[in-house]
Amino acid sequence: MSFLEIANIDVAYGDIEVLFDVSLYIEKGEVLSVIGANGAGKTTTLKTISGLLHPKKGSIIFNDKRIDNLSPEIIVERGIIHVPEGRRLFPFMSVEENLEMGSYNSRAYDDRFETMKKVFDLFPRLKERRRQLAGTLSGGERQMVAVGRGLMAKPEILMFDEPSLGLAPILVKDMMTAIKEIADKGTTIILVEQNIHASLNISNRAYVLEQGYVVNNGDAKQLLDDPSVQKAFLGI
Amino acid sequence: MGSAILNGILMGSIYGLTAVGLTLIFGVLKVINFAQGAFLMSGLFATYWFVKFTGTNPYLALVVVVPFTYFMGYYIQKFLIKPVFESEKDVREPIGVIIVTTGIWYMLDNLALMLFGAQYRTINVPSVSKAISIFGLYAPLSKIIGFFISITVSGLLFWFLKYSKMGKAIRATSQDREAASLMGINQYKIYNVTFGIGTAICGIAGAVLLPFYYVYPTVGMHLDIMDFVIVVLGGLGSIPGALVGGLIIGLIESVGSQFIAYSWTIEVIYIIFLIILFVKPSGLFGVKGEF
Numbered sequence: 001m002s003f004l005e006i007a008n009i010d011v012a013y014g015d016i017e018v019l020f021d022v023s024l025y026i027e028k029g030e031v032l033s034v035i036g037a038n039g040a041g042k043t044t045t046l047k048t049i050s051g052l053l054h055p056k057k058g059s060i061i062f063n064d065k066r067i068d069n070l071s072p073e074i075i076v077e078r079g080i081i082h083v084p085e086g087r088r089l090f091p092f093m094s095v096e097e098n099l100e101m102g103s104y105n106s107r108a109y110d111d112r113f114e115t116m117k118k119v120f121d122l123f124p125r126l127k128e129r130r131r132q133l134a135g136t137l138s139g140g141e142r143q144m145v146a147v148g149r150g151l152m153a154k155p156e157i158l159m160f161d162e163p164s165l166g167l168a169p170i171l172v173k174d175m176m177t178a179i180k181e182i183a184d185k186g187t188t189i190i191l192v193e194q195n196i197h198a199s200l201n202i203s204n205r206a207y208v209l210e211q212g213y214v215v216n217n218g219d220a221k222q223l224l225d226d227p228s229v230q231k232a233f234l235g236i
Numbered sequence: 237m238g239s240a241i242l243n244g245i246l247m248g249s250i251y252g253l254t255a256v257g258l259t260l261i262f263g264v265l266k267v268i269n270f271a272q273g274a275f276l277m278s279g280l281f282a283t284y285w286f287v288k289f290t291g292t293n294p295y296l297a298l299v300v301v302v303p304f305t306y307f308m309g310y311y312i313q314k315f316l317i318k319p320v321f322e323s324e325k326d327v328r329e330p331i332g333v334i335i336v337t338t339g340i341w342y343m344l345d346n347l348a349l350m351l352f353g354a355q356y357r358t359i360n361v362p363s364v365s366k367a368i369s370i371f372g373l374y375a376p377l378s379k380i381i382g383f384f385i386s387i388t389v390s391g392l393l394f395w396f397l398k399y400s401k402m403g404k405a406i407r408a409t410s411q412d413r414e415a416a417s418l419m420g421i422n423q424y425k426i427y428n429v430t431f432g433i434g435t436a437i438c439g440i441a442g443a444v445l446l447p448f449y450y451v452y453p454t455v456g457m458h459l460d461i462m463d464f465v466i467v468v469l470g471g472l473g474s475i476p477g478a479l480v481g482g483l484i485i486g487l488i489e490s491v492g493s494q495f496i497a498y499s500w501t502i503e504v505i506y507i508i509f510l511i512i513l514f515v516k517p518s519g520l521f522g523v524k525g526e527f
Contacts, residue, residue, distance in 0.1 A: 050418060052414065052417065052418075071417075071422070072417040072418060072420075073417060073420045073421060073422045076418065076419065076420030077420060081418070082418050084414070084415060084418060088412055088414070088415035088418075089412075089415070090407070090408045090411040090412060090415065090416075091411060092407070092411055092523075093404070093407060093408065093411065097404060100404065101404060101405070101408045101416075101419045101421075102419060104401070104405060104419045104420045104421055105419075105420035109401075149419075153419070153420065
């Protein structure tokens with residue numbers, strides 16, 4: 001049994017079904033990409049794993065236990081952390097307070113100062129800005145806080161939703177390097193991206209979503225050259 | 237005149253305290269709590285009966301009134317408001333919840349009417365009702381104590397929100413509830429605690445008001461409307477705003493009644509309220525746009 005295994009889930013917002021019979025798995029220590037165009041169901045997949053949405057059908061199993069009907073805060077306690085799209089920082093709290101909120105769960109709270117040091121090592125920029133309100137940071141810095149806040153939770157699986165969104169190309173590269181570094185230290189990563197080159201380059205495997213269905217999956221490097229992927233994203 | 241200003245400040249700080257409870261609940265739940273006046277009435281009655289039965293002074297009643305009102309708020313949120321709130325969680329402005337709080341208001345008011353009757357009740361605490369002089373200005377001791385309790389409670393609340401783990405979680409939830417869930421914060425527990433604190437603050441305000449106020453089942457109504465004005469004036473969701481708003485209202489009421497009939501001071505309050513809203517629609521301390 002894999003570390004995290006999603007089996008045949010259907011997910012809907014009210015009556016509007018978004019995911020159809022999606023299955024995917026991830027092994028411990030892997031970097032997994034989920035790629036797809038706008039509206040393919042990438043964010044929905046992450047929201048379902050983190051418990052913000054519950055599947056109508058199918059199951060999600062993490063560490064041999066079903067998690068698909070648990071609330072988000074319990075899933076966080078289990079160790080799956082979701083860094084949401086658009087950073088979603090607490091704008092009227094300082095960088096430090098935002099990071100501290102990341103370690104709210106009981107597994108991480110007591111070690112929060114130690115973890116924060118590690119986050120500052122990864123993003124020295126944040127240390128300079130630690131007293132500044134998150135709402136006043138630049139886009140790149142906000143993304144650093146969002147990633148740092150995810151790390152503060154001592155994740156077993158860290159899920160990123162569009163970490164490169166709205167960043168300058170040079171910053172996208174830095175962000176991917178940072179994610180790779182986090183993965184190298186042993187955290188399992190699920191990466192959702194529209195920027196497929198950036199994400200596939202640092203991933204082991206990938207799934208391709210289209211209109212709520214998994215249409216392809218396999219080795220990340222091979223998918224990069226796959227004509228079906230080229231077609232789905234470049235429209236040729 | 238000097239005494240009028242002093243009395244306005246003292247009274248205003250207590251109005252401010254009652255508004256702090258309302259603004260805290262709004263800031264976190266984004267729900268206007270129409271039962272706020274009824275909670276204040278509950279605090280007043282709880283203090284009244286405590287003083288009646290024990291024969292002690294109303295400040296000692298805080299030991300009982302604070303836990304009583306806290307758990308009242310906590311469980312009202314947990315069992316009555318939460319189910320409606322949950323079913324409306326995707327709605328930008330949850331109207332259903334407002335109707336529930338209105339229902340709670342009517343229920344509590346009428347429960348008090350059934351249990352205690354409609355008469356006005358006061359307590360007489362000679363030790364605190366005498367006026368004392370501060371720099372030659374006179375004010376009743378009960379209002380001075382009320383002022384210090386209001387400032388202390390607001391200060392403690394500020395400290396709690398700024399530095400405690402729960403306080404930070406409350407602030408985080410008020411800023412982005414979905415993101416807070418992703419941090420492992422149980423948002424419904426935060427709402428219960430926030431509602432409890434907001435209600436307990438009303439209880440405290442009740443205890444400090446009672447020595448120079450009166451209590452009857454619909455006493456909350458007058459203060460309720462006053463609180464809405466204060467909270468909107470200061471900026472919805474802002475705690476310093478509620479205190480400053482309270483002081484402004486207290487001063488207008490007290491200083492104004494030196495020159496015009498008391499009932500006309502309320503007119504003045506609304507005129508100033510409207511002027512401030514025209515000039516700064518988000519209120520004095522309000523944040524523009526989203527909160």
